[in-house]
Amino acid sequence: MSYEAVIGLEIHSELKTKTKIFCGCATTFGAEQNTHVCPVCLGLPGVLPVVNKKVVEFALKAGLALNCTINKFSKFDRKNYYYPDLPKNFQTSQFDLPIAEHGYVDIEVNDTTKRIRITRIHMEEDAGKLVHAGDTIKDSASSNVDYNRTGVPLIEIVSEPDMRTAEEARAYMEKVKSILEYIDVSNCKMEEGNLRADVNVSLRPTGSEMLGTKAEMKNLNSFKMVENALEYEIERQEEILEDGGHVIQETRTWDDNKGITLSMRTKEKAQDYRYMPEPDLVPIITTDEQIAAVKKTLPELPDARRDRLIDDCGLSSYDAGVITNSREMAEYFDAVIKQNVDAKLAANWIMGDLAKNLNAAGKTIAESPVSAKNLAKMIKLIQNNTISSKIAKKVFDEMWQSDNDPELIVKEKGLVQITDTDAIEKIVDEVLLGNPKPVADYKGGNTKSIGFLVGQVMKASRGKANPAMVNKLLKEKLSQ
Amino acid sequence: MKITKQTVENVAMLSRLNIADNKMDKYIEEFSNFLEYVDVLQQVNTENIKPTAHVLPLQNVFREDIVKSSLSREAALANAPEQEDGYFKVPRIIE
Numbered sequence: 001m002s003y004e005a006v007i008g009l010e011i012h013s014e015l016k017t018k019t020k021i022f023c024g025c026a027t028t029f030g031a032e033q034n035t036h037v038c039p040v041c042l043g044l045p046g047v048l049p050v051v052n053k054k055v056v057e058f059a060l061k062a063g064l065a066l067n068c069t070i071n072k073f074s075k076f077d078r079k080n081y082y083y084p085d086l087p088k089n090f091q092t093s094q095f096d097l098p099i100a101e102h103g104y105v106d107i108e109v110n111d112t113t114k115r116i117r118i119t120r121i122h123m124e125e126d127a128g129k130l131v132h133a134g135d136t137i138k139d140s141a142s143s144n145v146d147y148n149r150t151g152v153p154l155i156e157i158v159s160e161p162d163m164r165t166a167e168e169a170r171a172y173m174e175k176v177k178s179i180l181e182y183i184d185v186s187n188c189k190m191e192e193g194n195l196r197a198d199v200n201v202s203l204r205p206t207g208s209e210m211l212g213t214k215a216e217m218k219n220l221n222s223f224k225m226v227e228n229a230l231e232y233e234i235e236r237q238e239e240i241l242e243d244g245g246h247v248i249q250e251t252r253t254w255d256d257n258k259g260i261t262l263s264m265r266t267k268e269k270a271q272d273y274r275y276m277p278e279p280d281l282v283p284i285i286t287t288d289e290q291i292a293a294v295k296k297t298l299p300e301l302p303d304a305r306r307d308r309l310i311d312d313c314g315l316s317s318y319d320a321g322v323i324t325n326s327r328e329m330a331e332y333f334d335a336v337i338k339q340n341v342d343a344k345l346a347a348n349w350i351m352g353d354l355a356k357n358l359n360a361a362g363k364t365i366a367e368s369p370v371s372a373k374n375l376a377k378m379i380k381l382i383q384n385n386t387i388s389s390k391i392a393k394k395v396f397d398e399m400w401q402s403d404n405d406p407e408l409i410v411k412e413k414g415l416v417q418i419t420d421t422d423a424i425e426k427i428v429d430e431v432l433l434g435n436p437k438p439v440a441d442y443k444g445g446n447t448k449s450i451g452f453l454v455g456q457v458m459k460a461s462r463g464k465a466n467p468a469m470v471n472k473l474l475k476e477k478l479s480q
Numbered sequence: 481m482k483i484t485k486q487t488v489e490n491v492a493m494l495s496r497l498n499i500a501d502n503k504m505d506k507y508i509e510e511f512s513n514f515l516e517y518v519d520v521l522q523q524v525n526t527e528n529i530k531p532t533a534h535v536l537p538l539q540n541v542f543r544e545d546i547v548k549s550s551l552s553r554e555a556a557l558a559n560a561p562e563q564e565d566g567y568f569k570v571p572r573i574i575e
Contacts, residue, residue, distance in 0.1 A: 017545050024548025033566045037556045038548075053542035075533045082496060084570040097533070131567065144567030147556070272494055282538040 003203040003241065005234045006211060007169050008161035009226075010198040011176055012154050013186045014126060015058045020151035021125050022049030022092065022281075027153075029192050033146035041125075041151035043088030049280055051076075055153040056099070056284060058185035059123045060294045062155055063100025065183045065301060066118050066176070072286045074099045076123075076278040084145050085127040093156075095275040098122035099284070105179065106303060107171040108321060116172050117160040126152040149193075155185075161200065161211070166230035170223050173197055174325065178302045182327045196221045201230055202247065203237045212237075213247040217254050217261060229254040233261050305330055313343035322351055328366045335372035341379040349375060353396050370399045378406035390463050391415050418465045421473070424457070427465065428473045431456045442478050450474055483511040 020027055023040035040047045063070050077095035103118035128147040132140040157176060163169045177195055180186045187194045202214035215233060220226045232254075237247050252261040300308070302324045309320035324330045329350065336346045350365075354375070358365060378395055381387045387395060387410055398409045410416055418424055431453055432439055438449040450471075457470045488507045492499045499507060550556075553566055562569040 019545050019547050024543070024546060025550045026547045032553070034553050034556050034568070036550050038550050042551075042556060050541060050543040052545050054545040056542070073533070080494075084568075084573065130573070141572055143570050143573055144564055145570055146567055274494070277533060279534070281534075282536065282541050283533045285539045 001242075002206045003234075003238055004206045004208075005164055005166075005230075006161045006202050006204060006214075007163035007165075007230065008200045009157075009159045009163070009169060009172060010200075011157040011159075011173060012126075012196045012198070013062075013157065013176075013180055013188070014194045015055055015153040015155060015185055016187050017052055017054045017058070017153055019052055021052050021055050021123070021153035022151055025148075025151065029189075031148055033144075034148065036148040037150070041087070042147060049092065051281060051284070052153065055123055056286075057294065058153075059099045059121065059155050060286065060291070061183050061185055061298065062157070062180065063103065063121050064291070064295055065179050065298055066100070066103040066105060066121065066157065068100035068103030068118060068121060070100050070286055070291050071097055072288075073097060074284045074286070076281045077275045078278050079124075080274045080276075083127070084143065085130050085150070087128065087147055087150060091124060091127065092278055092281070093124035094122035099155075099286075105172065105175050107168060107175050108317075109165075109168050109171050111317075114162075114168065116162045116168075119158040119160050121155050121157050124154050124156060126150065126154050161202075166227045166234065169199065169230055170227045173223060173226055175302070178325050178327070182299055182301055184299075190221050190223075193221055197226055199226060199230060201233050201237070203234065203241060212241075213249050215247065215249070215261070216251045218251060220254060225254060225256060228256075228259060229261060232259065236261065299327075302327075302330075309333075309343075313337065313347075315343060315347055319344075319347045319351065323347060326365070328364060332365050332368070332372050336376045336379070339373065339376035339380070341376050342383055345379050345382065346376070349379060349396070353393065357400055369401075369403050370396070371403055374399055374403055374406055381406055381410060385417060385419055385466060386410065387415055387417050388463070388465075388467055390458070390467065391417060394463070415464065418461055419469065421469065424461070424465050424469055425473055427457050427460045428470065428477060431460060432474075432477060439478065450478070481515055483508050483515065487511065 014027075017027060019025060020036075020041055023038050025036045025038050025041055028036070040049055060070060074094065074097050076092055078090040079093045079095070080090045082089055098120045100121040101119065103121070104115050105118065106113050106115050108114075126149050128145050128150040131144040131146065133142050133144070159172065163172055173195075177188050177190075180195075181188050189195075197220045198216060198218045199220060200214045200216050202212035204210055204212045215237070217229050217233065220229055233252070240247055248263075251264050253264045254261050306317075306320045306324040309315045309323060310317055313320075315323070322329075323333050333346060333350055336350070337343050354365070354368065354370060358368060363369075378387075378392060378399065381395070382389060382392050391410075394413075395406050395409050395415060398404065398413070399406060435453060435456060438452050441449040442453075453474055454467065454470055457465055457474070458467065461470075485504055485508065488499060488504065488511060491511075557563045557566070557568065560568045
């Protein structure tokens with residue numbers, strides 16, 4: 001029997017406020033353990049939490065950018081459970097009246113656009129961080145708790161179970177990250193846990209409308225992990241069903257080293273959160289005017305920006321998608337083409353050599369040693385035939401080291417392209433004389449041998465001959 | 481809803497409370513009384529009454545996003561039953 005996976009994601013995104021959601025403790029990542037805590041976030045008796053205005057503003061922005069309806073009457077609730085990373089024994093979250101509901105994002109997988117519905121977005125506080133004594137939580141005799149992260153503001157974005165493959169889940173998470181980056185409400189540094197996903201997956205016979213029993217995997221903080229954990233889990237459930245067994249509803253942990261999911265039996269039997277309205281916080285009322293004002297602050301979002309690059313710059317849908325996926329890259333691209341350079345050439349250089357060098361150096365494009373201005377200048381040098389694409393790679397490497405003006409580099413290193421026909425002809429003649437066999441091959445019908453001859457001419461000119469002219473001249477001379 | 485020994489045990493587990501066996505009958509009776517009273521409340525007609533989100537007539541109480549000083553680590557850990565290297569130390573979590 002063939003099965004279909006039904007996947008839903010809960011994405012937790014930390015918001016980039018200076019202070020926590022209910023107190024004035026700093027949210028800075030990487031501080032010494034238990035130094036960003038106060039009576040409010042430690043849940044000491046008698047304290048009164050007060051909502052950080054910025055959190056509501058950011059949540060509204062996220063709600064609108066993810067096409068949600070804003071609940072004009074919203075409130076906080078207590079979600080009760082015992083876990084040592086939660087000092088109050090309840091998490092202040094939102095239950096029946098979240099700040100936003102009924103949104104969607106569109107994802108592109110295999111050239112098809114698919115709409116993934118968003119059930120709700122609610123505001124809540126993050127929990128503390130556990131450091132386990134053993135290698136994993138399962139073989140630790142005790143754990144240590146750092147409450148610095150407790151109370152850092154989060155929005156939880158809950159999707160409908162609209163995804164069918166690990167690839168779609170990844171694309172969805174990438175899109176949500178991209179939008180949150182564009183609207184600048186989260187740092188989205190996945191390695192610092194700014195963005196984490198809980199993934200639910202169940203299987204059902206293809207074509208069936210019924211939902212199977214699901215397993216949940218919590219706290220996946222990279223796209224790769226989401227994809228790998230899902231692929232593994234889909235296969236695991238498929239094997240169980242194939243053998244006539246039943247999937248157990250449970251939380252499983254993803255072991256990234258071993259590449260498997262493991263059952264995580266906690267002491268809590270059935271989850272029963274016993275939500276109750278938070279008596280220490282008052283309702284949040286949002287007016288139409290406020291919503292309109294927040295809407296005005298939204299920048300051009302990834303989809304609109306991608307369409308613009310396709311329509312106005314003539315980029316392919318794929319290239320436009322890659323460039324607009326990150327706001328930083330989209331802005332870099334815009335800065336390059338503002339200098340009136342060819343958009344496709346700019347896209348190729350940004351997605352090619354620049355991205356390759358940035359990846360290798362572990363840098364983001366905002367930290368690029370090559371400025372947009374200088375990259376634009378270099379592309380112009382290619383466009384006006386001053387340098388060949390091949391030489392441009394050398395110039396680019398120089399710029400990567402120094403971010404010097406490419407015109408200067410070309411002059412200093414004597415890299416100006418030879419476009420003088422006579423000069424090229426001289427080299428071509430020498431090469432033809434020195435390589436009788438490939439010449440004979442070509443004349444005998446093996447036209448591929450021209451590639452070798454072009455290479456020889458380029459080599460003799462130390463890469464400076466204009467390749468198009470070399471090609472043309474060689475062809476002319478070989479057919480004489 | 482009929483309160484049984486299992487109901488009381490479940491609520492006690494969720495609240496991390498130990499209930500001695502000789503107190504069980506007493507709790508079953510008290511729980512039943514609470515719920516009977518709630519049943520009385522349920523009979524009130526609330527059709528035209530807005531649900532209460534908060535008992536005070538207040539809304540939109542916010543603070544600015546400005547950093548205030550936190551507790552010293554010593555003060556934060558002062559009441560911890562166990563601590564280690566500046567952390568709160570807790571017993572094994574997973575069964």
